Amino acid sequence: MTKVQATISSFWSKGSEKKAKPRTDGGGEGVADATEPKRARKENVQSSNSVEVMDREADVKVPKTDAGTVQDDAEAKKVEVEKETTTEERATKKKAVAVRKLTSETGEKSKNAEAETSTDKASGATWKAGQPVPYQFLAVGFGKVESITGRLEITDILRRMFQTIVETTPEDLLPAVYICVNKLGAPQEGLEIGVGEGILIKALSHTCGKSVNALKDEFRKVGDLGDLAASMKASQRTVFKPAPLTVRSVFKEFKAIAKSSGRSAMDEKRARIQKLLVASEGAETKYLARAFQGKLRIHIADKSILAALAESFPRPEETVERVGSDMSAASLLTHAYNQHPVWDTMLNYLLNNRVVDSGILDACKLTTGVPISPMLAKPTKGIDEVVEKFSDQPFTCEYKYDGERAQIHHLADGSIQIYSRNAENQSEKYPDVKLAMKDVLGPDYSNSEYILDAEVVAINPQTNHILPFQSLQTRARRDVSVAEVKVAVCVFAFDLLYFDKPLIHDPLKQRREKLRACFVEKEPVFTFAKGCDMNDPGEITDYLHESVKGGCEGLMVKQLLGPAATYEPANRSQNWLKVKKDYLEGLTDSLDLVPIAGYYGKGKRTGVFGAFLLACYNPESEQYETTCKIGTGFSEAQLTEFSEFYNEKDRIIGGRKSYYVFSGSTSLEPDVWFEESQVWEVRCADLTVSPAHTAAIGSVDPEKGISLRFPRFLRIRPDREPQNASSSEQIMEMYLAQP
Ligand SMILES: Nc1ncnc2c1ncn2[C@@H]1O[C@H](COP(=O)(O)OP(=O)(O)OP(=O)(O)O)[C@@H](O)[C@H]1O
Numbered sequence: 001m002t003k004v005q006a007t008i009s010s011f012w013s014k015g016s017e018k019k020a021k022p023r024t025d026g027g028g029e030g031v032a033d034a035t036e037p038k039r040a041r042k043e044n045v046q047s048s049n050s051v052e053v054m055d056r057e058a059d060v061k062v063p064k065t066d067a068g069t070v071q072d073d074a075e076a077k078k079v080e081v082e083k084e085t086t087t088e089e090r091a092t093k094k095k096a097v098a099v100r101k102l103t104s105e106t107g108e109k110s111k112n113a114e115a116e117t118s119t120d121k122a123s124g125a126t127w128k129a130g131q132p133v134p135y136q137f138l139a140v141g142f143g144k145v146e147s148i149t150g151r152l153e154i155t156d157i158l159r160r161m162f163q164t165i166v167e168t169t170p171e172d173l174l175p176a177v178y179i180c181v182n183k184l185g186a187p188q189e190g191l192e193i194g195v196g197e198g199i200l201i202k203a204l205s206h207t208c209g210k211s212v213n214a215l216k217d218e219f220r221k222v223g224d225l226g227d228l229a230a231s232m233k234a235s236q237r238t239v240f241k242p243a244p245l246t247v248r249s250v251f252k253e254f255k256a257i258a259k260s261s262g263r264s265a266m267d268e269k270r271a272r273i274q275k276l277l278v279a280s281e282g283a284e285t286k287y288l289a290r291a292f293q294g295k296l297r298i299h300i301a302d303k304s305i306l307a308a309l310a311e312s313f314p315r316p317e318e319t320v321e322r323v324g325s326d327m328s329a330a331s332l333l334t335h336a337y338n339q340h341p342v343w344d345t346m347l348n349y350l351l352n353n354r355v356v357d358s359g360i361l362d363a364c365k366l367t368t369g370v371p372i373s374p375m376l377a378k379p380t381k382g383i384d385e386v387v388e389k390f391s392d393q394p395f396t397c398e399y400k401y402d403g404e405r406a407q408i409h410h411l412a413d414g415s416i417q418i419y420s421r422n423a424e425n426q427s428e429k430y431p432d433v434k435l436a437m438k439d440v441l442g443p444d445y446s447n448s449e450y451i452l453d454a455e456v457v458a459i460n461p462q463t464n465h466i467l468p469f470q471s472l473q474t475r476a477r478r479d480v481s482v483a484e485v486k487v488a489v490c491v492f493a494f495d496l497l498y499f500d501k502p503l504i505h506d507p508l509k510q511r512r513e514k515l516r517a518c519f520v521e522k523e524p525v526f527t528f529a530k531g532c533d534m535n536d537p538g539e540i541t542d543y544l545h546e547s548v549k550g551g552c553e554g555l556m557v558k559q560l561l562g563p564a565a566t567y568e569p570a571n572r573s574q575n576w577l578k579v580k581k582d583y584l585e586g587l588t589d590s591l592d593l594v595p596i597a598g599y600y601g602k603g604k605r606t607g608v609f610g611a612f613l614l615a616c617y618n619p620e621s622e623q624y625e626t627t628c629k630i631g632t633g634f635s636e637a638q639l640t641e642f643s644e645f646y647n648e649k650d651r652i653i654g655g656r657k658s659y660y661v662f663s664g665s666t667s668l669e670p671d672v673w674f675e676e677s678q679v680w681e682v683r684c685a686d687l688t689v690s691p692a693h694t695a696a697i698g699s700v701d702p703e704k705g706i707s708l709r710f711p712r713f714l715r716i717r718p719d720r721e722p723q724n725a726s727s728s729e730q731i732m733e734m735y736l737a738q739p
Pocket residue numbers: 375376377378379398399400401402403404405421455494529556578
């Protein structure tokens with residue numbers, strides 16, 4: 001037993017020995033690198049050896065417990081591997097894996113991590129190959145992830161989890177991945193778990209026998225429902241122990257909770273939540289409670305999952321040249337996921353083939369009904385930059401309409417689906433667009449499947465004039481019939497990504513020709529984005545003025561021909577540049593930033609937040625980096641609205657999150673920290689290097705970040721998720737672009 005225990009401990013400690021350092025030191029030699037397939041292959045081998053060793057050394061018969069149980073008696077405090085008794089069993093059920101001790105190997109520990117270690121010492125998770133993976137296996141891993149900030153280290157933990165699941169119970173990989181990203185399916189399915197705080201407290205009250213009011217009081221002190229639930233459960237003695245939770249049973253329950261509807265939905269949800277809470281213990285309780293609210297707060301983004309999966313399967317060398325055959329495992333998975341962001345499809349391929357090869361691009365191909373991650377544009381400082389960039393390339397200038405991005409799909413069954421920039425299904429919001437799209441196809445193409453990229457813009461239906469973005473925001477979001485539509489809109493189509501076959505690898509010129517050849521304009525509801533191919537700087541300036549006069553934000557300048565003119569899913573590309581009207585006024589571009597903390601107001605602002613700490617997002621490190629404190633540009637009503645918003649639910653959190661990068665500046669120390677929840681558009685006078693802020697730290701100064709001077713609030717961006725906020729790289733580019 002001791003022998004086995006040591007082996008498993010070393011299995012996990014091997015991971016931390018792999019020198020996956022926190023990001024702040026910029027990586028370094030020996031750091032596991034998701035982009036290096038060779039190293040990934042080596043690691044795969046090393047890891048499966050570890051499992052083999054565990055298997056070989058598991059030569060002690062463990063008292064038979066129900067397979068897969070989560071135990072908390074003294075015996076179970078040790079990590080156990082149950083040895084297969086016969087050679088036959090050994091061959092069929094290749095491994096018995098027991099994992100409990102995910103915590104405590106890492107040198108870096110947060111307060112949370114320490115709490116976790118002691119809680120989880122009381123339990124062990126054991127299962128045999130082919131049996132359901134205990135939920136505890138994930139929950140303990142989440143505790144470990146929460147205690148560190150190093151992306152590489154987090155990827156490594158995930159990789160170890162995934163490899164273990166693949167080796168024992170591969171069918172649990174899909175629910176495990178969904179639980180890690182706290183989703184129930186692809187975004188277009190619209191299935192969300194988020195239940196309100198009230199219902200959760202009620203369920204906890206029933207579970208622990210404490211009054212709702214007492215729990216609310218405690219909650220105010222603790223600030224995190226996950227922590228509260230875990231401490232309540234820990235102080236309770238359970239006489240009858242329900243069956244342990246498994247990854248698949250938890251995921252199934254999450255779905256059932258999200259789907260329950262009708263008059264008794266609240267009771268049903270509460271009962272299901274309660275059932276899960278009763279069966280949970282330690283870290284399980286904590287992460288269940290958080291998952292119910294739709295926020296695990298451990299910040300495992302799709303990118304980390306892709307990197308971990310890329311390292312979980314071997315990347316064979318491909319001798320036949322085909323699209324993707326020369327890519328690393330990480331790039332292949334990223335490409336595949338960006339054009340078909342559905343975990344089910346990707347995992348199905350990986351589990352069937354057990355390799356990451358270019359076949360994944362065929363499996364995860366562009367498909368109608370599955371929104372592709374949209375291509376994005378780079379900001380520029382003005383016309384000169386555009387001319388310089390495209391000096392020897394043909395390019396086109398299109399009006400940049402100020403509305404909502406819409407990806408319009410015409411499916412094989414004849415239906416029309418409209419997706420937002422974040423892949424949410426918006427079809428119910430735009431019944432008028434759905435109707436209009438029925439006859440925009442040319443006579444020869446009525447049965448063609450397509451994916452259009454477009455901007456939906458509010459218009460005055462009498463004059464066909466474009467209305468500001470704010471008008472569009474007043475439109476009802478769902479349950480509207482065509483007759484009830486109050487704000488008329490026009491679809492400005494600017495790209496065609498699929499027309500009976502994927503077109504994203506064709507250059508824009510070709511895609512545009514196809515768009516114009518196969519569709520017919522139907523004013524005022526459907527029209528092509530206005531554009532003009534030109535290269536004279538004077539002409540571009542005139543066109544920019546013209547677009548602004550026409551109610552647009554400026555111009556989109558796009559490369560027309562060559563490999564750089566393909567459609568790049570999810571990429572903020574150099575081959576699409578945006579030139580905004582602000583440049584005409586000598587202003588910088590606006591930024592989309594995330595409020596991560598608040599300062600209580602004084603004087604006239606007593607009782608509300610008077611200022612906020614804003615951060616940009618660094619997609620590389622998956623962290624939020626502070627860039628300014630803002631207190632200007634808000635109306636009184638807005639300040640009240642924001643105070644109510646952040647005080648609602650548990651958007652105020654107990655302390656700074658591990659992935660909020662804060663300089664520690666005493667003058668910036670906020671009164672409260674927020675859950676990252678909204679994106680605000682902000683304008684500033686200029687950008688400056690600052691020791692107090694951490695945005696793009698190390699890019700223009702080794703120790704200082706970039707901050708916004710005289711920031712001013714413009715508006716909320718309801719169409720943005722915090723992870724779509726301006727990136728550190730964009731902030732650095734804006735800083736460098738200043739005169
Ligand atoms: N002709 C056009 N071509 C491409 N995008 C357009 C066009 N007209 C309007 N847009 C909108 O402009 C956006 C392109 O800018 P960008 O990729 O930077 O997105 P963004 O982050 O939403 O920026 P912004 O806040 O400037 O709209 C697209 O997402 C789309 O919604």
